[in-house]
Amino acid sequence: MNASRTRTVWQIAAVVLIVLLMVIFAVRKGNEPRRLTEHRLLMGTIVQITAIDPDEDVLRGAIDEAFAAIAHLDSVATRFSPDSAVEGINSRSPSEERTYIDLDVSTIISRSQAISLMTGGAFDITVASLVDLWTFDEGVDLPSDAEIREALSVVGYEQIRLHPTSGALTLATDVHIDLDGIAKGRAVDRAYAMLRTAGVDAAVIDAGGDVRMLGLPPEGGSWRIGLKHPRQDGLLGVLSLGDESVATSGDYQRFMIKDGVRYHHILDPSTGFPARGVMSVTIVTKRCEDADALATAVFVMGARRGMRFVERTDGVEAVIVTGSEEGDEIEEILISSGLEGRFERSE
């Protein structure tokens, strides 16, 4: 090969190499996962959706549909709108024992009943009358024993009859329902279904701490979910999770301190008083509605009984933080066997 021909080959090779580099760059840029985060005030909290996919149009459409699904549940499951399905049930006339209800609400009630049965009534949506007694407003007296006894007389999940096909709901007179302990988790599940159907690669849906993850992070590894410290700013630890849900019930959100005793919003349906001995319960399950409801149920059961329940129930894991009645010191952090190696305590 003579010198000029070799030089021409070299020049062609250089041009081909440059074109190849441009193609590599364009392909990488086109497939680069986009991360989009949006938040809205729904379900009485802030709902934040982070979705990841190379196609931004897919992301925007899917996030809008997910928020629409949550907004629908918010409108039917809340107790704070006179037009909601739940308020329709609670404001029925005494003679009206049977009522036909929204399909979403019917599904939530059905799952609630199953969880009440599983947990021996530690989770119960008929606690509405009790919830109304405990305001947690500073300076307001605690409910009297007589008031609690009266409210307890209309608490009991056995008083709900839901027809499996017609959706007809039969409730004993004066029994009211409160879906706050499960509806947020259900809303997260509906959003998850919308994102998955739209073909989104990965997502994190966070409704005020009820969280469900879709897929795995595109960077590799697992999702890192912080657990709020029950008594301090910052985190108690971090869970490494996959395509799962996580929810926490804690005694630190709605509470008041009276005569040195903390009275909080997680009520034991059998006593009518706040459950004792536990500061927080974090549940990891597949479905967020289950995580949401079981976090309350295990809190009510207490640390030992609660952990026994978790260990014998397939697909349910927990972190239980216990504390003394009066003090603010953590006594123990119990971690179920399925989370061993996946919980990292913060310094």
Added chain:
Amino acid sequence: MARLRIERGIMTPADRLLLLFMVGAALMLLVLPLGGKGRGGSAVIEGAGGFSETMSLMEDAELVVPGPKGDTIIVVEAGWVRIDSSPCRYHICSRMGRISAPGRSVVCVPNRVVVTVEGEERSAIDAVTR
């Protein structure tokens, strides 16, 4: 191998420089991550009636956000932002603590105030259960 050998004198110094540049560029394109914004360094405060303000997390400051129930006080301190006080019933917002990671939010639902740290990149924690 003899056919592929570049003969002495065929490549000029400029050719060698170009070759070096292209090999380096190819390696960088393959190895380095693309795009991505740096750490946000600011928080967006949204309130009722279209209220919107941005606070830098680089300097300590306080912001009063009017809402339907009164004034919510937002405080930036040492690179963190938090809801210091709000005229809401349960004070869940001020108990949510401080945040600094991009994408994280604290909120006062009754007074319609949302505080979000800006940034698109993935933070060390994907979400917090509470």
